[in-house]
Amino acid sequence: xxxxxxxxxxxxxxxxxxxxxxxxxxxxxxxxxxxPGAAAGLVAAAVLAVPExxxxxxxxxxxxxxxxxxxxxxxxxLRLVDGVPLxxxxxxxxxxxxxxxxxxxxxxxxxLIMMLFTVAGPVVLVLSPVVQPAVAPGVAVxxxxxxxxxxxxxxxxxAAWGGARGAMxxxxxxxxxxxxxxxxxxxxxxxDAFEMERRRIERDLHDGAQQRLVALSMTLGMAKLDMxxxxxxxxxxxxxxxxxxxxxxxxxxxxxxxHSPVLTDRGLxxxxxxxxxxxxxxxxxxxxxxxxLPAPVEVTAYYVVxxxxxxxxxxxxxxTASVTGRVERGTLVVAIRDDGVGGADAVKGTGxxxxxxxxxxxxxxxxxxxxxxGPTLLRAEIPCS
Numbered sequence: 084x085x086x087x088x089x090x091x092x093x094x095x096x097x098x099x100x101x102x103x104x105x106x107x108x109x110x111x112x113x114x115x116x117x118x119p120g121a122a123a124g125l126v127a128a129a130v131l132a133v134p135e136x137x138x139x140x141x142x143x144x145x146x147x148x149x150x151x152x153x154x155x156x157x158x159x160x161l162r163l164v165d166g167v168p169l170x171x172x173x174x175x176x177x178x179x180x181x182x183x184x185x186x187x188x189x190x191x192x193x194x195l196i197m198m199l200f201t202v203a204g205p206v207v208l209v210l211s212p213v214v215q216p217a218v219a220p221g222v223a224v225x226x227x228x229x230x231x232x233x234x235x236x237x238x239x240x241x242a243a244w245g246g247a248r249g250a251m252x253x254x255x256x257x258x259x260x261x262x263x264x265x266x267x268x269x270x271x272x273x274x275d276a277f278e279m280e281r282r283r284i285e286r287d288l289h290d291g292a293q294q295r296l297v298a299l300s301m302t303l304g305m306a307k308l309d310m311x312x313x314x315x316x317x318x319x320x321x322x323x324x325x326x327x328x329x330x331x332x333x334x335x336x337x338x339x340x341x342h343s344p345v346l347t348d349r350g351l352x353x354x355x356x357x358x359x360x361x362x363x364x365x366x367x368x369x370x371x372x373x374x375x376l377p378a379p380v381e382v383t384a385y386y387v388v389x390x391x392x393x394x395x396x397x398x399x400x401x402x403t404a405s406v407t408g409r410v411e412r413g414t415l416v417v418a419i420r421d422d423g424v425g426g427a428d429a430v431k432g433t434g435x436x437x438x439x440x441x442x443x444x445x446x447x448x449x450x451x452x453x454x455x456x457g458p459t460l461l462r463a464e465i466p467c468s
Contacts, residue, residue, distance in 0.1 A: 089164040089246030097235070106238035109245030110202065112163040116194035118156055119186045122149040126187070146187070154179035157186055157252060164249035169257045182255045194248065201240045205233040300327040350374075351381040355388050355406055362392050364401055364421070370408040376415060380465050383445050384408070384417050387463045390438055391419040399423025399459060415465045425457035438463075 092105040100106075129145040130138050158169070158179060172178065208230025303324035310317040346354035352370040359366035375381070388406055395404050401423030408417045427435065439449045447465040 087166040089242050089249060093239070093242055093246060100242075101235055101238055106242050108163045109242045110198065112160055112245045112249065113194040113198045113241065115156075115160050115163075116186075116191040119153050119183075120191040120195065122153050123187045123191060125149060146184075149187070150180055150183050153187060154183035157182050158256065161249055161252050161256075164245045165253055167253075169253070172257055175256075178256050182252055185255075190248070194244075197244050198241070201237045201244075205230045205237050208233065300324065303327055346381060346385050351376060351384055352408070354381075354385050355408065358385070358389055358392065359406055362404070363396055364392075365403050366392065367403070367405040368407075370406065372408055372410060372415070376410075376467055379445050380415055380467055383441060383447065383465055384415055384463065386441060387417060387438055387449075387461075388419060391461050394427070394435075395419075395421045395423065395459075398427070399425075399457075401457075401459075410467060413467050415467055417463045417465070419461045421457070421459050423457050423459060424455075425453045425459050426455050427451060427453035427459055427461075 089105055089109050092100055092103060095103070126142070126145045126149060130142045133141045161169075208226045210227075210230075303320060307317070307320050307324050310320050345357045350372070352372050355370050356368050359368045376384075392404065392406075395401050399421050401421035404419065404421040406417070406419050408415065410416070435449070435451065442449050442463055442465065445465055447463060450462045450464075451460070452462075453459040
């Protein structure tokens with residue numbers, strides 16, 4: 084199993100963990116605190132080297148001089164115990180400076196003391212016959228055995244402190260909320276790019292393929308008027324004319340599915356009525372929306388209604404359905420009901436999961452009530468601000 088952090092590695096079985104590189108990486112991470120320790124020593128030396136009257140100025144100046152190199156070093160050595168890339172956050176510099184200041188004032192010597200007592204103790208015991216020749220041989224051997232037995236304990240202790248130290252550094256440099264925000268922002272960018280691509284495809288189909296089919300249908304219609312219908316050629320032209328009209332109707336339906344021109348031109352309420360009017364299941368629409376809403380809200384709401392009506396046609400065996408929409412305290416509330424067999428499950432249905440994901444991009448919520456036997460109620464809430 085691949086572990087990305089030292090704390091994850093601690094959950095492995097003892098032999099795989101002790102045989103991995105994680106104890107050594109954690110030891111290197113903690114031992115690297117000699118670098119900020121040396122920087123703290125330079126600051127102290129600079130303060131002591133000047134007269135007492137100038138130390139008020141020299142101390143902060145020396146600290147600022149070493150702060151940014153230590154901040155870069157802390158960010159770099161975090162990779163020893165945490166292999167997850169750090170996301171970019173708006174206040175990155177301030178967070179790095181805060182971690183560097185904590186390291187210079189306290190953390191470096193805590194790391195080194197932890198290393199000294201955790202690692203140096205077992206090593207000294209192992210080397211007892213060499214470093215303490217005056218001790219009786221039996222006692223020295225027992226001390227060596229005890230040191231060997233303490234080495235795995237030292238490995239776990241070093242890894243635990245190194246992992247906790249790395250988790251603390253990550254929490255300072257990139258708090259969990261910033262990672263979630265970055266994920267949400269990236270999802271929103273992807274949805275925006277997808278919508279732009281949908282509109283481009285709709286425009287190309289509308290201005291290109293549809294116009295050619297219209298011209299072809301008109302040409303075939305004119306040829307059909309000039310050709311007697313009781314001839315073979317006339318029948319073939321009539322058949323081609325009917326196929327061209329059918330292809331044009333299907334292309335227009337496809338264009339509406341890619342992106343509704345009614346939504347762009349006349350707004351959400353008109354687009355929902357147009358969508359409901361084309362549904363094979365009779366749909367009662369009551370959509371009361373004051374004017375135009377933000378484009379992401381309208382697109383998302385239209386997508387929810389479109390997918391919900393498609394699911395009703397495919398799965399519900401409903402005879403009637405209804406779509407209601409209104410704005411309540413700055414939130415668009417859309418409800419889709421049907422009198423079908425019910426039993427819809429958001430966990431099992433990938434379409435409902437896709438709806439929930441799409442709503443989460445605009446900080447919306449999806450709720451579903453669908454008992455066996457019906458009726459089914461799908462409710463979406465989308466903030467308008």
